[in-house]
Structure formats: C-alpha cells, structure tokens
Amino acid sequence: MTAHQKMDKADSRNRLDDMAQGLVGSPMDRPDGPLKVSGQATYAHEWDVPDMLYGVLVRATISKGRVTDVASGAIIGKNGVRAVITDDRLLRRPAQGGADEAPPQGAKQVDYFGQPIALVVAETFEQARHGANILNVSYEAEGNAAFDPEANNTDTDLPEDDQLDQGDLDQAMADAAFSVDQVYRTPGHNSAAMEPHCAIASWDGEKLTLRGSYQMLNFNINELADALHIVPDNIRMLSPYVGGGFGSKLGISPEAVSAALAAKDIGQPVCVALSRPQVFETTMRRSETRQHVRLACGEDGVLTGIGHECLVSNLPGEGFYEPVTQATHFMYGGEHRRLGIEVARVNRTCGGSVRAPGEAVGMQVLENAMDELAEAAGIDPVELRKRNVPERHPEQDIPYSSRRFVESLDEGARIFEWDKRNKKPGSLREGDWLIGHGMAGAARVNILSEAKARVTLLADGSALVETDMTDIGTGTYAILTQIAGEMLGLPADKVDTKLGDSDFPRGPGSGGSWGAASAGSAVFLACEDIRKAIAKKLGIDEADLPLVDGRVGRGDAARPISEILDGEAISAIGHIEPGQTLEEMQQATYGSYFAEVAVNAVTGETRVKRMLGVFGAGRILNEKTATSQCYGGMIWGIGSALTEELVFDNRDGHIVNHDLAEYHIPVNLDVPQIEVVLLKERDEWASPIQAKGIGELGICGAAAAVTNAIYNATGIRVRDYPATLDKLLADLPGD
Structure with a gap:
C-alpha cells in the first residue's frame, strides 16, 4: 500500500506531538556511529x-x-x-x-x-x-582562454530569471538619510569533504x-x-x-x-x-563573487531601498551559477529594489553547489552591509534588523510561513549579553589584543522535495525502513529511525534503517537542506498507513491507537505488537510531493549569530574567542545532530571569515592551493567555545512533520558576525574576504 500526500495546504495536525515513544526531538545517538568508529561502515573505497x-x-x-x-x-x-x-x-x-x-x-x-x-x-x-x-x-x-572574471575582455551573460528592478533605487539612495554603497568580494571555496x-x-x-x-x-x-x-x-x-x-x-x-x-x-x-x-x-568549486550592495534608509533606520548586484563565474555553457541574492529577496523590506546576477565565462574548474549555495556568501555580505548601515545611522545592529523585518514578501506580496527571526535576535542578544558589548570600535583592549563584538542574521530558503520510503513492520515486532536517501554525515540514519520508532511505538534498537541503495524507493537525496523533512515525511506517511492497518485489526480509530515500547494498549492490558500481527508483516510506501504551499508562502529558516574576537594590535592575527548561534528551523527531529550541523556551519563561517580561499593562477587558470596543506580550513585551535540554541518551532506549511531544513542554515551569515566583530575591535572594515592579517596590518593602532 502507498500513502501519498501533496503539500497543497498546511498540515496542522502535529501528529508527532501526540505519540508516546519520546524519540523525535531527543538527542539520540546515531545508530551508524558505532559502525563508523569501529571501521565497520563501508565507505566507497572500502x-x-x-x-x-x-x-x-x-x-x-x-x-x-x-x-x-x-x-x-x-x-x-x-x-x-x-x-x-x-x-x-x-x-x-x-x-x-x-x-x-x-x-x-x-x-x-x-x-x-x-x-x-x-x-x-x-x-x-x-x-x-x-x-x-x-x-x-x-x-x-x-x-x-579567460581566467579573470573581472577582466574587461571576459565574456559575461545575465540570467533573465535573476534580474529585478523594482521602484527607483537611485532616487531612494539620493533621498536617504543614511546609506551604504560598497563593493565586497568573496573568494572561491572548495567543499573539502x-x-x-x-x-x-x-x-x-x-x-x-x-x-x-x-x-x-x-x-x-x-x-x-x-x-x-x-x-x-x-x-x-x-x-x-x-x-x-x-x-x-x-x-x-x-x-x-x-x-x-x-x-x-x-x-x-x-x-x-x-x-x-x-x-x-x-569536481566543483564555489564561485568567487563581487557584490555591489546599496542600502538606503530614513532617520528611523527603516529601509527604503536595497540593491544587491553580483558578479559570479562558471565555465562556458554551464547552466548553474551561484544564486547570491537568494535570501536578499525576502530577508528585509525596502520598496525600491535592484537585485541581479551576472555570470562571467572563464576557463576555471567548474562552478557548482557548495554548502548553502547563494546564502553562504550572499548573506555574509548583506549582513556586513547592514552592520555598516547600523553604524552610519547610530542604531543598534540588532534593533536595525528588527525594524526591517517585512510583514509580507517585499517583491511577491505573499505571506511568510513560520518565521522566528526576531525571536532569534532577541534570544541571542540576551544570552550573549549584547547590551554589555564594546560599543565604540577600537576602544576595548587587553594587552596586545583588541577586543570586539559583532552579530549577524541568518536565513536559508526552505524546500520540500519529492520522496518515497518503504517501512515494513515485521512479524517479530521490529521495523525496517528502506529508501535510497543518503546520509552524508548529517544524521539521516538517526532521524528516520526516530520517526519510525515514534510512529510505531518502538524503541530505536527495534528499527533498522537502510539507506543508499538505488533499488530502494527513491528518496530526495542529501542536498539543499531538504533531506530530513522530505525523507522524514515519507517515512511518517508510511508509518501512518501501518498504524491504520493495526487499528483496523483492533477495530479502533488510528488516532486512538496506543503504541509504546513495542506493545499495543495501555497498562496491564497492553500486548506485544507481534501478537497483533499474528505472523504477518505490514508494509507501506510513503510518498510526499511538494505542492502549492511552496508557492503560496515564503518558506525559510532563520537565525542569528553573535561573536567575540580578539585582534592582535601588533601582528593582525584574529582569534575568535566565543560564538553563539540561535536558530529556528521548524520541528527539530534530533537535537544532537541538528546542533552538530549548526556547529559545522558556524565553524565553516569562521573559515570563510578568516582563512578559506581558492587561489587561481591567472596565467593558466589552475588552482594554486589544491590540497589541505594550503587551502586553510579551521582546525581545533581556530575554533572557540561555540554555543547553539534551537528555538521551538512548528511550520505547518513546510511538511507533514512540521520540520524544515537545518543542515545549511548555520553557515548563512556566520562569517559576517566575525568580520563585524573585527570592525568593532579595530575600526577596520574588511570587504575583501578572507580577513587575513595583511588586510589589517596597515591600519592597526599598534602601541
């Protein structure tokens, strides 16, 4: 049997809140963890x-x-x-x-x-x-051959779907009480898995x-x-x-x-x-970017205009380009808007999707510009962002689904003790170290993807979950086990989840932060059908079916589920499809970052001393794996801010630093104490399980919190990433 649901309307049932097993949302360990640490998990080369x-x-x-x-x-x-x-x-x-x-x-x-x-x-x-x-x-x-995306003789094209000119941005800039008009650059990145x-x-x-x-x-x-x-x-x-x-x-x-x-x-x-x-x-690289950002606001700090025009690159003939402005379209208000992407055609390694394509580099620059506007207007950076949260999508005039951006700002400011921060750039010093504090917002589009999964409740009372969905270290084995266990009233060790085999029902794949909500919804729907079959055997309504710890019923009357099955297995395929809710509502995940840095006044070395991230991403399916994903994103943000940079030789286009010795990602000593807070949220427009993606959210703007803190520490704006010491040395106060 197949249970099919198309997300054409909100699903407000919140069924997972009604179950009794207590697996979903818990920080359950990964079932695949022992296999990996003992060398029993078979990777591609093994x-x-x-x-x-x-x-x-x-x-x-x-x-x-x-x-x-x-x-x-x-x-x-x-x-x-x-x-x-x-x-x-x-x-x-x-x-x-x-x-x-x-x-x-x-x-x-x-x-x-x-x-x-x-x-x-x-x-x-x-x-x-x-x-x-x-x-x-x-x-x-x-x-x-063309090697330099910004060279005058490099061919470029303008993707029609990524050009927006709404209102009169030039006039808004001319009339603004406060404005920002700056060019920022981010280098190429490698996934470096x-x-x-x-x-x-x-x-x-x-x-x-x-x-x-x-x-x-x-x-x-x-x-x-x-x-x-x-x-x-x-x-x-x-x-x-x-x-x-x-x-x-x-x-x-x-x-x-x-x-x-x-x-x-x-x-x-x-x-x-x-x-x-x-x-x-x-394989592929994240494109370097040149981003021209213009912000205009009135005396009250409310945006009247926003411009975000970007140059990216790829090989001739490739359809993909880094969607830099993806979150800018919906993040903040402003009646007058000009957003666009231009693609330079160069003979460099193929450009493609690297963690959080678009927002990973677009949000960090937008959040730098918002910090500059807050400084110009004399408004607290947290307050400026709160004043510019639009009620409806500023371009499409559609409502937002659940959105906990303001709550993430307030909660982050409270935990970080933002009100006690250093408010005057360059004024807080501890010996040779200049201390600074910075913050930034986070946003990442949310997508539901078509997915199928087969769940079989075996005659012995255990369950088998099968889908070709993959686990790239994000915790898929855990969350699908938790959903099946929760719905069928089984302990985690009674659920066997099998992934990564194309002979299984087609899952959504791991990408775009859609895997958990999509594959999880397919498992949920399959289990819902199995519950209905059990309830029919018992002559009761499925909603009244008590399942917990492998038993059916309550108290002394509870019986092992294997007795109810009487030697027969029950199998169902869950099938989820995206629908009108993606068109009718702006769906995204949101968050905030707060960082404290120390910059050596003599050498220009930057050390991140502490970092906080507060995120809202719908229902959290596993607290531990979700937190881990946010840790990873924030650590990548530190790398984007301070060290990561693909270097190309413009004589022939080859990558100069093509290994982990010269492509500098953060290591243990680069990473401070990181704190992650996950806000309680349900998004009935996103999926039947009210979950949204979180795998990429943690990187979307994280670098900006670090570089904003560098400005607060030194008074130096770094608009050409990464913020290596050579970009600070000339303007440091020294002794």
Missing part, C-alpha cells in the same frame, strides 16, 4: 570486490583547446598497465545535482587546466598512478553496479545512465555511507563514468579514487 583493477585519471595540462593524440601504446602492457580509456563519453566536467541528464560531453575538448581526459587502468593503484604520470598527451591549444571521491564499477552482462560516494542517487542514476548511453534500469548504485559531500557529490563526477567505461571494456571491476588535488581540480 568495498571488497574480487579481481578489482585500479584507475587513475590523466588530466589536461592546457587551459583551452583540443586533445590531438594520446600515446597509450607506449604504456599498455608495461608495468601492470592494462588499458588507457579515452572514450568520448568521459565527462567533460561534473554534473550538477538535480538534473536528469549529464553535462556536455566529449573528452577531446579541453575547457580548463586539470580537466580529466583519460584513465589509466592497472593491476595496482601505484602502477596506474605511474602510468598516468608518464602518459604522453598532445594538444592543440587555443590562446583565447573528509572522504575523497571514489567509484567502483562492476558489470554483470548489461547490468552495472556502481559503488560510490554520492549524495543524490535518485538523480545520479539518471545522470550516469545518460553519460553511458544506457537505460537507468540497468544500473544499481550503492552509497550507504558518505564521508561528507557539501555539494561536491551532488552529481556524478569523472571517477564514476571512467570507472564504468573501463570496467565494461576490460571485463573486470575497476576502482577509481581521486587524490586530494584531483578533488579540488576536477
């Missing part, structure tokens, strides 16, 4: 596949042009090399998650330095690596099994089928454990296609794993 060969990608050493010859004959049959794959079906560049087909193909065309163009396959990894290093490739280079990309491909006749590290099997299976020119039904993808993705594993990458092609040609399984530099250079 599958034991007999007769497996190894492949290493060969990558272009020019930035633009064509491959004219690959001297494969010189290495095949020597030093264990079995084959050199140069098939035109090799991906030109990685697919973007959410598409039903792969990107443009053809390995002969080179679009960027480091692009995969061939695969060397050998009996051992070391032999394959050696073969890839010595393979001679000839090129016909083109001299018109702990687990590098890997795929193991094996064929049984026309059937392909691909074991890999991917976020969205529901889309990935179609992308891979399109790339290989086969039907999706002939592919099974397995990705039960993913060591982080942050967007880099949304779509299939070169290792998947090359492994599949090689395994088919040779007739043996082939494993292709990317080195760390290859991950940086061949």
Whole structure:
C-alpha cells in the first residue's frame, strides 16, 4: 500500500506531538556511529570486490583547446598497465545535482587546466598512478582562454530569471538619510569533504553496479545512465555511507563514468579514487563573487531601498551559477529594489553547489552591509534588523510561513549579553589584543522535495525502513529511525534503517537542506498507513491507537505488537510531493549569530574567542545532530571569515592551493567555545512533520558576525574576504 500526500495546504495536525515513544526531538545517538568508529561502515573505497583493477585519471595540462593524440601504446602492457580509456563519453566536467541528464560531453575538448581526459587502468593503484604520470598527451591549444572574471575582455551573460528592478533605487539612495554603497568580494571555496571521491564499477552482462560516494542517487542514476548511453534500469548504485559531500557529490563526477567505461571494456571491476588535488581540480568549486550592495534608509533606520548586484563565474555553457541574492529577496523590506546576477565565462574548474549555495556568501555580505548601515545611522545592529523585518514578501506580496527571526535576535542578544558589548570600535583592549563584538542574521530558503520510503513492520515486532536517501554525515540514519520508532511505538534498537541503495524507493537525496523533512515525511506517511492497518485489526480509530515500547494498549492490558500481527508483516510506501504551499508562502529558516574576537594590535592575527548561534528551523527531529550541523556551519563561517580561499593562477587558470596543506580550513585551535540554541518551532506549511531544513542554515551569515566583530575591535572594515592579517596590518593602532 502507498500513502501519498501533496503539500497543497498546511498540515496542522502535529501528529508527532501526540505519540508516546519520546524519540523525535531527543538527542539520540546515531545508530551508524558505532559502525563508523569501529571501521565497520563501508565507505566507497572500502568495498571488497574480487579481481578489482585500479584507475587513475590523466588530466589536461592546457587551459583551452583540443586533445590531438594520446600515446597509450607506449604504456599498455608495461608495468601492470592494462588499458588507457579515452572514450568520448568521459565527462567533460561534473554534473550538477538535480538534473536528469549529464553535462556536455566529449573528452577531446579541453575547457580548463586539470580537466580529466583519460584513465589509466592497472593491476595496482601505484602502477596506474605511474602510468598516468608518464602518459604522453598532445594538444592543440587555443590562446583565447579567460581566467579573470573581472577582466574587461571576459565574456559575461545575465540570467533573465535573476534580474529585478523594482521602484527607483537611485532616487531612494539620493533621498536617504543614511546609506551604504560598497563593493565586497568573496573568494572561491572548495567543499573539502573528509572522504575523497571514489567509484567502483562492476558489470554483470548489461547490468552495472556502481559503488560510490554520492549524495543524490535518485538523480545520479539518471545522470550516469545518460553519460553511458544506457537505460537507468540497468544500473544499481550503492552509497550507504558518505564521508561528507557539501555539494561536491551532488552529481556524478569523472571517477564514476571512467570507472564504468573501463570496467565494461576490460571485463573486470575497476576502482577509481581521486587524490586530494584531483578533488579540488576536477569536481566543483564555489564561485568567487563581487557584490555591489546599496542600502538606503530614513532617520528611523527603516529601509527604503536595497540593491544587491553580483558578479559570479562558471565555465562556458554551464547552466548553474551561484544564486547570491537568494535570501536578499525576502530577508528585509525596502520598496525600491535592484537585485541581479551576472555570470562571467572563464576557463576555471567548474562552478557548482557548495554548502548553502547563494546564502553562504550572499548573506555574509548583506549582513556586513547592514552592520555598516547600523553604524552610519547610530542604531543598534540588532534593533536595525528588527525594524526591517517585512510583514509580507517585499517583491511577491505573499505571506511568510513560520518565521522566528526576531525571536532569534532577541534570544541571542540576551544570552550573549549584547547590551554589555564594546560599543565604540577600537576602544576595548587587553594587552596586545583588541577586543570586539559583532552579530549577524541568518536565513536559508526552505524546500520540500519529492520522496518515497518503504517501512515494513515485521512479524517479530521490529521495523525496517528502506529508501535510497543518503546520509552524508548529517544524521539521516538517526532521524528516520526516530520517526519510525515514534510512529510505531518502538524503541530505536527495534528499527533498522537502510539507506543508499538505488533499488530502494527513491528518496530526495542529501542536498539543499531538504533531506530530513522530505525523507522524514515519507517515512511518517508510511508509518501512518501501518498504524491504520493495526487499528483496523483492533477495530479502533488510528488516532486512538496506543503504541509504546513495542506493545499495543495501555497498562496491564497492553500486548506485544507481534501478537497483533499474528505472523504477518505490514508494509507501506510513503510518498510526499511538494505542492502549492511552496508557492503560496515564503518558506525559510532563520537565525542569528553573535561573536567575540580578539585582534592582535601588533601582528593582525584574529582569534575568535566565543560564538553563539540561535536558530529556528521548524520541528527539530534530533537535537544532537541538528546542533552538530549548526556547529559545522558556524565553524565553516569562521573559515570563510578568516582563512578559506581558492587561489587561481591567472596565467593558466589552475588552482594554486589544491590540497589541505594550503587551502586553510579551521582546525581545533581556530575554533572557540561555540554555543547553539534551537528555538521551538512548528511550520505547518513546510511538511507533514512540521520540520524544515537545518543542515545549511548555520553557515548563512556566520562569517559576517566575525568580520563585524573585527570592525568593532579595530575600526577596520574588511570587504575583501578572507580577513587575513595583511588586510589589517596597515591600519592597526599598534602601541
């Protein structure tokens, strides 16, 4: 049986509040945790596949042009090399998650330095690596490559769907009592997930099994089928454990296609794993941005105009671009508005989705500008934001669903003791350290995605949950176990959740912060149908069905659920679809950040001393995993503020710092005591379980709280991220 619900209207039943098991919302440990820490969780590179060969990608050493010859004959049959794959079906560049087909193909065309163009396959990894290093490739280079997004001769285009000109912003700026008109820049970022990309491909006749590290099997299976020119039904993808993705594993990458092609040609399984530099250079990057922000307000600090015009970049022909203004459209009011995105076409590694695309860099700049406006108007930064919370969407004139932005500001200010902060920039000092305090708002769009999940209540009274939904470290195994246990009245150890197998019902995939609410709603609906079947057996209404600790009934009359089942299992598929609620209501998650920093007056070193985040994201399904996600986002915000920066060589477009030695992410000593507060919230417009996404919210504006605190400490505005010491030294007060 299938339980289907389309979100065309609010679901205010709050059924999870009525259950008795007490699992949902609790800080339950991850069921997969013991497997991971004991080495029993099988990641992509750890599958034991007999007769497996190894492949290493060969990558272009020019930035633009064509491959004219690959001297494969010189290495095949020597030093264990079995084959050199140069098939035109090799991906030109990685697919973007959410598409039903792969990107443009053809390995002969080179679009960027480091692009995969061939695969060397050998009996051992070391032999394959050696073969890839010595393979001679000839090129016909083109001299018109573009490397600098801001160069006058770089081609650009304007996506029609991301241009807004409402009212008269120029006049609003001219009439403003206070205004901000500044340009900010953010560098490119890499996802830098702990687990590098890997795929193991094996064929049984026309059937392909691909074991890999991917976020969205529901889309990935179609992308891979399109790339290989086969039907999706002939592919099974397995990705039960993913060591982080942050967007880099949304779509299939070169290792998947090359492994599949090689395994088919040779007739043996082939494993292709990317080195760390290859991950940086061949998967995807967050685009750098140039953001021109204009804010106009009256004497009362109420915005009359807002402008946010951005330059981003990607390869020629790519449809994706960083949606920088995504939250600016709905975050604050202002009648006169000009928002737009321009895309520069450059020969750099493909731009794509990196954690919280759009808001991660757009919100941090918007919140910098709001801080500058608060300073200009002489209004407390928290108060300025509260005065500019619109009642309805300022462009679409639709209402907001649940929104706890003001509450997050007030609660954050109270906990952080914002009223006791340093109010005059550069005035608080402890020895050589200048102390500053800063804050920022947070927002991230909320999306519900189509999802299916199968739940089976087995005859012995245990439950099995199955969906191809993935867990990229976010806690999916935990929350789906909790929802099923809550609805069916079972302890967590009586629920077995299986994920990451494309043979299971199609889930939403892990991306866009929609996974928990979408997959969770599918499990909820399936369990609701199972409850109805049990209630029918007992001749009572489902809403009156008492289920707790594997027993049906109350008090001494309660019986084990296995007795009610009488040797039969009950199975149901839950199916959730987005509907009119996404169109009729502006749905988002909100929060606030407060940070204290110390800046060394001699060296310019910045240390974050403490940081607080307060967030509202609908029903919290697991307090521990949700808090952990916010920790991760805020830590990434510290990195964005102080250290993270992809550096490109504008002579040929290659990435200079393509490893974790030179791409500086925060480590233990960079991260202070972080406090996360989760506000109680239910959003009946978002999903049947009143939950919204939280995985990306924690990063959306976090960097701004740090750089706003740097200004408060030093009086120096850093508008070119990251705030490395060289951008502070010249203007520090010293002694």
